[in-house]
Amino acid sequence: MSSQVVHVIDDDVDVRQSLAFLLSTAGLAVRVHDSATTFLQLLQDIQDGCVVTDIRMPGMDGLQLQKRLAELRPRLPVIVMTGHGDVPLAVQAMKAGAVDFIEKPFDDEVLLAAIRSALARHARDTEHESRVAAITARLALLSEREREVLKGLVDGKPNKVIAYDLGISARTVEVYRANVMTKMQADSLSALVRMVLATAPPDKTPGPDGAAAT
Structure with missing residues (x-):
């Protein structure tokens, strides 16, 4: 799991810096992005892992981003961060494929637990896909x-x-x-x-x- 990266997407620089410090201190590789559009422009070259995105951002919001990722990288787990009153949007994101949502303000350990769960899930999915590909080749x-x-x-x-x-x-x-x-x-x-x-x-x-x- 050491090669996996947590991609944090938030238009608030203070939030990006805070989460980068939290995740790196917890031993997780992290990369921050200031918008969903910027992240999508780099999508082809990003390392596997998971995405943690705010749900309310200018331009493309977290829900639109999640739906786009479901088309482009359906195996990349997405966790959405929501503010007060945004739970209905978070539920929409989960129906579209997001693995979890975290309400602000959140406890650091709650977020870390959600991220570790998403990374473990992604690792299992990747291993399963590799195993199926090998079996298909033998068939x-x-x-x-x-x-x-x-x-x-x-x-x-x-x-x-x-x-x-x-x-x-x-x-x-x-x-x-x-x-x-x-x-x-x-x-x-x-x-x-x-x-x-x-x-x-x-x-x-x-x-x-x-x-x-x-």
Whole structure:
């Protein structure tokens, strides 16, 4: 998590300086931005981490920024800071994808806890995406017949049933199964099934190519 950066966006210089001091003292890497527009101009080159933004700013406000980030960097967690009476706006931001909101004046530890939670979530999401990408690449190496055998395995069918369905011998299924295990780098059938399931969107059953089956 040490490579992650907390991006603070606020038009108030005193707030930016105060938060920069707080976060750096807490051992967090921090970068401050004076407006949402300035931040978006640098978005392509910014380091991963999370965003802490005021919800009321001139020009593009925090809600507009969050909605834009949901389009451009949907995995970048956003925490919005709200003043008195701004909770309805914060709720809108959360409905649009923000992970949390903090009401001003806030306790330093409350903000730090929210930031650490957002960074941990981002790290988990990034790790999951990398794992899914690796699994998808392995799936692409399978032959058509190996995909058919894999589908049977994921469906919970024994070798004999898979053999019958495909019109081949059980021994041949064993050979294909061994090839699948090797190519997928799976040390057990349960590990193989978990890999395939990991590539499916929620509430969808993955096909042998990793795509959700219809």
